[in-house]
Amino acid sequence: MNGADILVEMLIGYGVDTIFGVPGDTNVPLYEALQAHEGRITHIMARDERSAGFMADAYGRFTDKPGIIECPSGAGAMYSLPPIAESNASSVPVILLTIDIPLPGEGRGVLTELDCAKLFEPVTKMSVQIKSPEKLPEIVRRAFRTACSGKPGAVHLQIPEDMLTAKVDSDRVSLHIEEDCKTFPAFPTRPAPGLVEKLLETVKQAEKPLIVSGGGVIRACAGDEILALAVRLNVPVCTTMTGQGTMPDDHRLSIGVIGDNGFHPHANRAMEESDFVLFVGSKMGSVVTIGWTFPKVTLNKRVAQIDINPEVMANNYENVVSVTGDAKLVLREFLKIVPEGFDGSKYHPWVNHLNSLRASFWQGAESLLSNDSKPLRPERAVRCFNQALEKSGKPALIYSDAGTPTPYMTRFLKINDPRTRFAIPRAFGGLGSALPATVGAWRADPSRRPIGLFGDGSFGMAVGEMETLVRLNIPAILILFNNGHYGWIKGLHRLKGHNQCFSVDFMPPKGQAIAEAFGLTAWTAKSPEDLDAALAKAFAHENGPCLIDVHIESIADRVPPVYSWLNKRGEDPLDLASKEVAYM
Structure with a gap:
């Protein structure tokens, strides 16, 4: 050989x-x-x-x-x-x-x-x-x-x-x-003796406990365990951006996404008001804690961690309990020691309070989600996508780039099918990943529809991979958020008072024409009606890839749902009304 x-x-x-x-x-x-x-x-x-x-x-x-x-x-x-x-x-x-x-x-x-x-x-x-x-x-x-x-x-x-x-x-x-x-996790570790018992006792002592599910839960495929534990204890669950999809979004114990980018104000309030937070599979980094400025009441001595990596334990806060181990195995051990007749009724007022806040948020967001103005609003585009995804009745593997899709998808996308996965590369926030990622998603599981969400900045960096999609006849759905600039950076310029933004604008790509030149089926959407029609055709189109060129309002036109940006504008990020905020 x-x-x-x-x-x-x-x-x-x-x-x-x-x-x-x-x-x-x-x-x-x-x-x-x-x-x-x-x-x-x-x-x-x-x-x-x-x-x-x-x-x-x-x-x-x-x-x-x-x-x-x-x-x-x-x-x-x-x-x-x-x-x-x-x-x-x-x-x-x-x-x-x-x-x-x-x-x-x-x-x-x-x-x-x-x-x-x-x-x-x-x-x-x-x-x-x-x-x-x-x-x-x-x-x-x-x-x-x-x-x-x-x-x-x-x-x-x-x-x-x-x-x-x-x-x-x-x-x-x-x-x-x-x-x-051959697969992950190799050699998964169980918790050290006595630690899950200590966790249970800490939960029992709390009046307002909260579980935060991070990306490590997704990686460990421990969503079922988080859900089972939450239901058994009657404890609400928030997720980080990378933990989104851990639980069905419409579940009464599934409160929302915490942190800075695309956060839910009621979820961040849950972090602020809770007296004990159990982080599972989260580093508790800068996005989750908004640069370690949130919650305003420090997490010291009211937080516990479950993580496979001992190096992150108590790295940023003083933990009550630190449990090293595989999330799935630790949660299963935790479930075993919770008595069948565990009475979580004392948490009903806490859960009801958070659901009241959640209902107020979604009621306040309705005016944005149903706004039919032009250019198409990102919130409205997410609703169109959500409705089309649910109507398809089929699971999907959704990969989103940084930029325009991120804060709006994180805040307004609802995932209720446990077979559907949503991923955002958040470590370095580079552009150009979502389009080629649909190829990897398809090879990972051809039974689930690969969907790529990206802005026109990302599109320009990866446009050549459309040939790969056509060559392999991959039934990917590509959604291009098109507005002719690096919107996130332009918005940041404006947030800092530079209304005459420098070197962030480019010619908007003719997305449909480019896609058709590569051999994709493509549509252009400039209104909610256009987008609804294009999405219906896209989900019905299973013979090869397709692209929807969505002409959409830029993140640089209105402050997006980013906690630190709203704070900088003097707005209350925890306001449940979801009002529009201008830069200048």
């Missing part, structure tokens, strides 16, 4: 069915091995290494398996860095294979020479160069073990081209795989 055959055999052994990548000079031996095993593993050619990384990221988010990406040396490796950094910081298991120049060329000025192992070291859990073909199986095993165990994340393997062409005596290597490490 040669090294490339060993690598592909190991990937297949670990259950890898898809590898995303871009061809180049150095990865030809890998492609020869993949072609020899065609039918056992599928290679998805992307048009850009960054896009391939976002495909792998979406695959890793929407499955319990790591996404795999490969790329050639030099620029290919450098283009791969943004999505790998995003995956690692977002706790998404991804493995990157950079196929590099042959080892004898090191330090001799060979074209595309780059110390990739060092380049990726700061943004991965593990980044190593393979210097012996016999080490390939061992290091591949370590890669899967590292990506999938503990806090999941990204792994990078720098593989010199000559490691793939070298002949290896099969008697000198073992191609065994570790079954535990």
Whole structure:
């Protein structure tokens, strides 16, 4: 066997069915091995290494398996860095294979020479160069073990081209795989004895307890456990942005999204008023706590954490209890010790109070959600999308870029189908991810409709991947929020008093024409009626990808539902009326 055959055999052994990548000079031996095993593993050619990384990221988010990406040396490796950094910081298991120049060329000025192992070291859990073909199986095993165990994340393997062409005596290597490490979580940990009992006692002592479900709950597929625990205890649940979809949004105990971007004022009030908050799978970072300024009453000594990563425990606040372990296993242990006849009736007034606030918010938001003015309001667009999604009756995998879709989708989107997932890459907030992510979502689960939401800034960065969608006949629904500038940045300029904004405007793309040029079916929507009609056609269109070019009001025209921005304008972010706020 040669090294490339060993690598592909190991990937297949670990259950890898898809590898995303871009061809180049150095990865030809890998492609020869993949072609020899065609039918056992599928290679998805992307048009850009960054896009391939976002495909792998979406695959890793929407499955319990790591996404795999490969790329050639030099620029290919450098283009791969943004999505790998995003995956690692977002706790998404991804493995990157950079196929590099042959080892004898090191330090001799060979074209595309780059110390990739060092380049990726700061943004991965593990980044190593393979210097012996016999080490390939061992290091591949370590890669899967590292990506999938503990806090999941990204792994990078720098593989010199000559490691793939070298002949290896099969008697000198073992191609065994570790079954535990084929999926996440590998080696999930249970809580230390006595800790869940302490949590229960703390809940019992509270008058206004609250559970906050973060992205770690989504990653651990522990939504059912959160729901079961909340119902058993009669304790309300809020989510972070990345935890959205943990529970059905219409459930009486599902209060809303906390934090800064796209927050629900009643959910933030729940944080402010509660006397005990249990965070599950959340780092309690700057977005959740609005730069550690919210809630105004400090969380010290009234907060507990459940997290797989001990490094985040009590990092920002003094915890009452810290429980390290896999969210699903810890919550199951918690459920076991809650007596069947547990009386949570004393929390009825607290739950009723929060639901009263929630009802007032949605009543106050109705004027925005039903506003038919032009240009189309983002709130109205979300309602159109929500209604079309529910009417379709089918689950979806929704991936949203940063920018216009984020605050409005987070605040107004309602997810009540547990099979539907909603993901936003929040670690670095880069643009250009949602369009290629639909490819990874489709490979993750073809039975759920892949949907990408993005602004025109993102569209310009990833437009070439529409060819990939057409080539693979992927039934993705792409929704372009089109207004001709980097709206978030322009809004930030205006928030700081710069009404003459600098270098943020560009020509609005002719989204429908561009999509049709690539072979997509496309529509343009300039009104709620247009959007309703286009969405109905899009959900009915299952033969290949389609795009809706939505001409929409910019985030730079009105202050979006962002706590810190509203605060800066002198408004009360916790006002339940959802009134319109101008910048100037």
